Amino acid sequence: MPIEVIFFIEVLAGGLLAGVMYSLVALGFVLIYKASGVFNFAQGAMVFFAALTFVSLLEMQWNFWLALLVTLAVMVVLGLVTERVVLRPLINQAPITLFMATIGLTFVLEGLSQLVWGSQPHGLELGIPDVPMEWLSQRWNMNISQFDLFAAGVAGVLVAVLAVFFQKTRIGRALRAVADDHQAALAVGIPLQHIWAIVWGVAGFVALVAGLIWGVRNGVQFALTFVALKALPVLLIGGFESIPGAILGGLIIGATEKVAEVYFGPMVGGGIESWFAYVVALLFLLVRPEGLFGEKHIDRV
Amino acid sequence: MLYREAGQFKSSYAEDQQIFPIRQDRIGIGLLLLVAFVVVPLAGNQYWLGAIITPFLIFALAALGLNILTGYAGQLSLGTAAFMAVGAFMAYNFVLRLPWIGVIPAFILAGLCAAAVGIVFGLPSLRIKGFYLAVATLACQFFVLWALQRVPWFTNYSSTGVVTAQQISLLGFAFDSPERKYLFTLAVVAVMALLAKNLMRSETGRAFMAVRDMDIAAAVVGIPMMKTKLLAFAISSFYCGVAGALYAYTYLGTVEPEAFTLDLSFRILFMVIIGGVGSILGSFLGAAFITLFPIFLNLASGWLSHTFGMDISHAVVSNLELMIFGGLIIFFLIVEPLGLARLWQIAKEKLRLWPFPH
Amino acid sequence: MILSVENVSLAFGGVKALSEVSFDVREHEIRAIIGPNGAGKSSMLNVINGVYHPQQGKIRFEKFEFSDMDPHRAASLGIARTFQNIALFKGMTVLDNLMTGRNLRMRCNFLQQALWLGPAKREELQNRRAVEEIIDFLEIQHIRKTPVGRLPYGLQKRVELGRALAAEPKMLLLDEPMAGMNLEEKQDMCRFVLDVNDQYGTTLVLIEHDMGVVMDISDRVVVLDYGRKIADGTPEEVRSNQKVIDAYLGVAH
Numbered sequence: 001m002p003i004e005v006i007f008f009i010e011v012l013a014g015g016l017l018a019g020v021m022y023s024l025v026a027l028g029f030v031l032i033y034k035a036s037g038v039f040n041f042a043q044g045a046m047v048f049f050a051a052l053t054f055v056s057l058l059e060m061q062w063n064f065w066l067a068l069l070v071t072l073a074v075m076v077v078l079g080l081v082t083e084r085v086v087l088r089p090l091i092n093q094a095p096i097t098l099f100m101a102t103i104g105l106t107f108v109l110e111g112l113s114q115l116v117w118g119s120q121p122h123g124l125e126l127g128i129p130d131v132p133m134e135w136l137s138q139r140w141n142m143n144i145s146q147f148d149l150f151a152a153g154v155a156g157v158l159v160a161v162l163a164v165f166f167q168k169t170r171i172g173r174a175l176r177a178v179a180d181d182h183q184a185a186l187a188v189g190i191p192l193q194h195i196w197a198i199v200w201g202v203a204g205f206v207a208l209v210a211g212l213i214w215g216v217r218n219g220v221q222f223a224l225t226f227v228a229l230k231a232l233p234v235l236l237i238g239g240f241e242s243i244p245g246a247i248l249g250g251l252i253i254g255a256t257e258k259v260a261e262v263y264f265g266p267m268v269g270g271g272i273e274s275w276f277a278y279v280v281a282l283l284f285l286l287v288r289p290e291g292l293f294g295e296k297h298i299d300r301v
Numbered sequence: 302m303l304y305r306e307a308g309q310f311k312s313s314y315a316e317d318q319q320i321f322p323i324r325q326d327r328i329g330i331g332l333l334l335l336v337a338f339v340v341v342p343l344a345g346n347q348y349w350l351g352a353i354i355t356p357f358l359i360f361a362l363a364a365l366g367l368n369i370l371t372g373y374a375g376q377l378s379l380g381t382a383a384f385m386a387v388g389a390f391m392a393y394n395f396v397l398r399l400p401w402i403g404v405i406p407a408f409i410l411a412g413l414c415a416a417a418v419g420i421v422f423g424l425p426s427l428r429i430k431g432f433y434l435a436v437a438t439l440a441c442q443f444f445v446l447w448a449l450q451r452v453p454w455f456t457n458y459s460s461t462g463v464v465t466a467q468q469i470s471l472l473g474f475a476f477d478s479p480e481r482k483y484l485f486t487l488a489v490v491a492v493m494a495l496l497a498k499n500l501m502r503s504e505t506g507r508a509f510m511a512v513r514d515m516d517i518a519a520a521v522v523g524i525p526m527m528k529t530k531l532l533a534f535a536i537s538s539f540y541c542g543v544a545g546a547l548y549a550y551t552y553l554g555t556v557e558p559e560a561f562t563l564d565l566s567f568r569i570l571f572m573v574i575i576g577g578v579g580s581i582l583g584s585f586l587g588a589a590f591i592t593l594f595p596i597f598l599n600l601a602s603g604w605l606s607h608t609f610g611m612d613i614s615h616a617v618v619s620n621l622e623l624m625i626f627g628g629l630i631i632f633f634l635i636v637e638p639l640g641l642a643r644l645w646q647i648a649k650e651k652l653r654l655w656p657f658p659h
Numbered sequence: 660m661i662l663s664v665e666n667v668s669l670a671f672g673g674v675k676a677l678s679e680v681s682f683d684v685r686e687h688e689i690r691a692i693i694g695p696n697g698a699g700k701s702s703m704l705n706v707i708n709g710v711y712h713p714q715q716g717k718i719r720f721e722k723f724e725f726s727d728m729d730p731h732r733a734a735s736l737g738i739a740r741t742f743q744n745i746a747l748f749k750g751m752t753v754l755d756n757l758m759t760g761r762n763l764r765m766r767c768n769f770l771q772q773a774l775w776l777g778p779a780k781r782e783e784l785q786n787r788r789a790v791e792e793i794i795d796f797l798e799i800q801h802i803r804k805t806p807v808g809r810l811p812y813g814l815q816k817r818v819e820l821g822r823a824l825a826a827e828p829k830m831l832l833l834d835e836p837m838a839g840m841n842l843e844e845k846q847d848m849c850r851f852v853l854d855v856n857d858q859y860g861t862t863l864v865l866i867e868h869d870m871g872v873v874m875d876i877s878d879r880v881v882v883l884d885y886g887r888k889i890a891d892g893t894p895e896e897v898r899s900n901q902k903v904i905d906a907y908l909g910v911a912h
Contacts, residue, residue: 039432089635096377097634099432100574103567104630111623119616229563232436240432269451278440282425285437289428314787315780496773503772503783504758504765511748511759518746521708522822523734523763532769579750 010143011262012255017148019254020155021217024210025231026238026246027159028203033240034166035175035199037095038087041102044228045109046204050075051211051220052113055122068208075208078109079200087196110225121221126212151213155247158209162202163243175199233281238292245292253277320498337487342480351479351552353592358483358490359547361588364572365497365581366540371570372578373501374533375513376426380438381541381569383445386561387415388542389549390455393556396467397457404469408489408546415542416535418445423534427527442563449558456556463557466550482551489547493540498581500536509533510579571626575633577642586641591626598622660719661686661830661862662707667716669702669886676702677713678886684830689856689863691873691894694883695906700866701743703883704832707864708740709733720830735763737829741819741836743866749808753818756807757793760825761786793821797851813844817851824855831855833865837872845869849876874898882906 025047032040040046053074057067086101128150132143166172178185178195186192211220214227231250238249257277265272311317321327345354367381392411395402402410422441426434449455456464469476469485476485500506508529511519520526549556568591576587602618637643662684669677677699684690692700705711707718709728717726720736739760748756764786771779794800797817802810807818816836823831836852837845853876855861867873873880873894880897882890884906890897897903 086631086635093634093638096431097638099435100570101631101634103570104627104634107623107627107630109627111620111625111627115617115620115624229439232439236433236436271447271451274447275440275443278436278443282437282440285429285433286425289433314784314791318783318787499775500769500773503769503775503779504762504767505769505772507751507755507759508762510751510755514748514750515746517710517730518742518748519759520730521710521734521740521746522759523731523826524759525731536769 011258013144014148015255015258016251017145017152017254018258019234019250019252020148020152020247021210021213021250022227022231022234022254023247023250024151024155024158024206024213025227026234026250027155027162027243028206028210029228029231029235030238030240030243030246031162031203031206032199034243035178036087036196037178037180038098038102039095039240040105040203041099041228042082042105042109043203043207043231044225045106045113046075046078046207047211047214047227048220048222048224049078049109049113049211050204050208051124051215051224052117052122054208054212055124055215055220056117058124059122071208072205075204076197076201079204080197083193083196083200088193106225110222114222119222121219122215123219124212124215126216128216130216147216154209154213158206159243159247162206166243171195171198230277233277236281237284242292248292253280256280318502320502334491337491338484342484345480345483347479350483353596355479355483355486356548356552357588357592358486359544359552360569360572360592361585362490362493362547363541363544363569364576364584364588365494366537366544367569368573368576368578368580368584369497369501369509369540370533370537372573372580372583373506373513374509374530374537376423376530376533377431377435378438378537379435379563379566379570380422380441380445382561382563382565383442384415384419384538384541385545385548385565386445386449386558387418387538388412388545389556389561390449391415391542392546392550393464393466394455394457396469404471408543411546412539412542415545416539419534419538419541420531423531423538426530426534439563442566446558446561463555463559466554466556469550476551486547486551489543493543494581494585497540501581505532571630574630575640577640578638580640580642582645583640583642586645590641594626595622598625660684661721662864663719664703664707665717665719667703667706667713667718669699669706669711669713675886677706677883679716680883680886680888681716682881682888682891684862684864685878686862687856687860688878689852689865689876691877691880692864692866692883693868693870693873693880693897694889697885698883698906699886700883701834702886704740704834704864704866707733708738708832734826737826738832739823739826739828739830740832741816741823741834743834743838745812745815745819747807747815747819747822750806752804752806753799753810753821754790754794754803756818757790757821757825758786760822761790763826789827790825793824796824796854797821798847813840816840817848820848820851824859824861827859828861830862830864833863833867835866835868837867837869845872852876870898 025043028043028046029040032038032043050071054067054071057070058064062070082105086105087098090098090101128147130145130147133146133149137143166175174185174190174195175198177188177190178192185195210227211224214224218224234246234249234253236249237252238245238247257273257280260276261273311322316322321330341354342350363381363385366384367378370376370378388408388411391414392407395407395410396404399407418441422438425437429437450462453459456462471485476482501509508519508524511522511524512526512529512533516526519529545561548560553560572587572591573584574587575590576585577583598618598621633640660683664683665681667677667680668675680699680703692703694700702711706713707720707728709730709732712727717724718728720738723736748759751759765782767779767782794803797820799814799817799821802814807815810818816838820833820836823833833852837848840848849872852863852865856863865877877894879892880890880894881888882897882900882903889902889906890900892900
């Protein structure tokens with residue numbers, strides 16, 4: 001194969017795999033939105049907090065699995081506290097109000113993370129090296145990282161599990177009911193507080209996974225909170241309520257962003273990855289305001 | 302007993318429509334302006350003027366701009382800092398390339414440039430709403446900042462990407478000391494606040510609020526959707542642009558992209574939320590709060606470490622600041638979504654009855 | 660003939676809201692649209708007003724013929740309306756809500772308004788005067804500065820009527836203006852509706868469930884059922900029409 005094609009495939013693969021990582025973060029947003037109608041801007045801070053907690057425990061020489069479990073427990077507790085202190089008083093307020101409350105939550109989490117664990121960056125190792133897959137590099141002269149593929153695999157499994165959970169189980173149904181209409185869900189006897197606790201717990205788990213993956217990639221440092229910002233264009237394209245949409249949106253954003261960065265970036269001075277994803281999402285929205293799988297809103301007068 | 306309205310009857314609609322219909326309020330605002338224009342520059346120390354009061358006024362103006370867009374017209378925007386940046390950079394370029402133009406026209410032109418950018422990035426609001434729109438404004442924030450950094454024309458081909466703001470002078474009167482910069486800022490902000498107040502209680506303001514409250518009903522009543530939304534973006538961006546120009550010229554002294562990050566956008570949004578959405582006064586109260594709070598926190602931690610011998614590091618203080626800010630946002634949203642402005646209103650209501658309980 | 664609805668059909672996905680409905684409205688008359696729930700009455704008003712676009716058929720208003728109206732244009736042509744679920748601007752006072760009804764008559768641009776000089780101030784006060792007449796007419800002086808969200812349902816409905824009247828419309832579409840009101844409030848509303856028709860000559864098209872009201876105040880009645888017109892005539896004619904009786908009693912067909 002000619003070298004340009006190989007290079008393009010490498011770039012594309014890199015983009016798709018980066019997209020998968022975006023999807024991991026977006027998944028957390030979708031979960032919470034699907035189940036409580038809240039757009040949780042604090043998801044990025046949650047990713048950061050989870051990763052930082054885990055890494056700090058590891059550095060205190062804790063056992064890997066113990067640290068993982070404890071971090072997960074912490075995230076669940078965080079979810080419960082958030083639900084009790086922030087969401088419950090704001091039940092049935094306008095979505096914008098809840099959104100702004102999560103912006104407040106973001107700042108609280110950011111401050112808390114650094115207050116408790118300090119603000120130095122940490123490295124993270126999960127045992128899977130970030131080296132090209134030998135099979136691909138020897139056979140076809142292509143460099144695609146093992147770690148990226150591992151991340152993609154993890155994301156795939158997570159998505160499958162969550163999709164089944166929402167569609168097939170009783171709790172999943174209850175979650176969808178709650179997202180649709182809080183009052184109605186209460187009226188049919190769905191225990192709202194328990195449901196939200198579960199959801200935020202699961203979202204916390206997803207945040208932990210995302211935090212670990214990103215932490216290996218970029219190190220666990222404050223900049224990790226900005227991955228949330230990267231996930232937003234993914235949500236715009238995939239719709240806020242769709243798990244498959246988060247994956248598809250992630251792939252689209254990741255691929256287009258990488259390709260644009262490599263092929264068009266040098267023409268305009270580089271650095272376009274700070275805004276390119278957003279502009280793509282914006283243009284997409286102008287064509288389909290509710291995203292690929294989002295639900296069309298019909299205003300009844 | 303001081304704040305009685307008794308005896309103050311309005312005998313015409315004109316009187317009823319005044320900004321300050323109660324005489325005591327008029328006296329109050331007169332005193333405030335007197336203090337602001339005369340007493341403060343004479344009595345204030347340079348540090349407070351330059352580092353606290355002037356930026357407070359500038360942020361109040363930016364918060365005013367954002368309030369027009371988000372508070373009155375209901376279009377959530379996270380790109381405030383980008384509009385400020387456009388104002389700052391264009392003001393620099395106008396003063397640089399058209400030195401005969403004078404500072405006020407330069408600022409106005411800079412504001413118009415910001416308004417133009419606002420209109421372009423406001424176009425999506427015709428199709429998208431709510432958080433989707435907020436995310437779209439993030440596109441504006443990132444793109445504008447990137448453009449200002451990468452296109453060398455904006456910084457006059459400076460190698461560092463940072464340029465010094467020129468000295469501003471009006472008819473030969475140079476605004477070089479903190480007192481003079483303060484007075485310049487005060488004058489600009491006072492005038493623009495008055496214009497905004499007039500605008501928001503006229504048909505434009507009502508149209509904005511109608512679009513915010515129920516846009517289908519607004520259309521049914523005859524309010525033009527596109528024109529109204531784009532006007533909101535334009536006016537809001539104009540205000541933010543002028544605020545950005547002031548930020549560069551009377552406070553920072555430099556014009557650099559790094560001063561206008563997403564962080565600033567969020568700070569201004571917090572000022573609007575805490576101060577009160579849909580309120581001119583709220584923009585000032587919120588700006589005052591957010592400007593003064595870190596100082597208060599620093600003083601408190603200094604006092605604590607002095608009294609109790611604890612050594613509270615700077616990092617701890619700034620993290621606590623983050624947490625308390627976030628906590629306050631949540632607190633205000635739960636307890637008083639209409640912010641400090643509403644609390645002020647309630648206080649005035651109580652004052653009207655004082656010293657009687659009801 | 661101020662309004663003529665010709666062969667209008669409207670469908671949402673698979674649901675047919677209106678099927679080939681035709682009727683007309685004479686100038687200055689009070690025309691009632693009645694029918695069981697789900698008959699398509701609100702949809703009909705929404706089509707006239709441009710909120711929905713029919714797949715088939717035309718609306719003729721005065722000299723204009725259209726099948727693709729938009730609400731803003733309808734307002735500028737002189738059509739005003741109220742809604743079943745109250746579409747007031749909850750964040751504004753009664754006075755401000757009524758003033759929004761005057762927006763098509765306000766010519767000053769935003770710069771003039773910001774400066775509040777002569778023209779802007781004059782225009783605002785002029786329109787304020789006009790709105791105050793409506794406030795007097797509807798007897799809502801005591802709540803003019805109250806935020807609308809705090810008013811009881813009956814008063815909100817009255818304010819919504821006021822906002823529609825503020826536009827000095829040629830034709831007023833009222834969607835269940837008396838829903839949820841007690842007897843006294845209904846009598847007040849009827850009085851207002853009749854006065855509007857008398858004093859200002861406004862043509863009225865109203866949807867109403869209360870048969871007593873319909874029989875008392877309307878000149879002619881259209882009856883819809885399952886999106887089709889099943890009767891059209893004076894209240895007496897319609898009341899004794901067998902198809903209408905069947906529709907309301909739910910006889911299978």
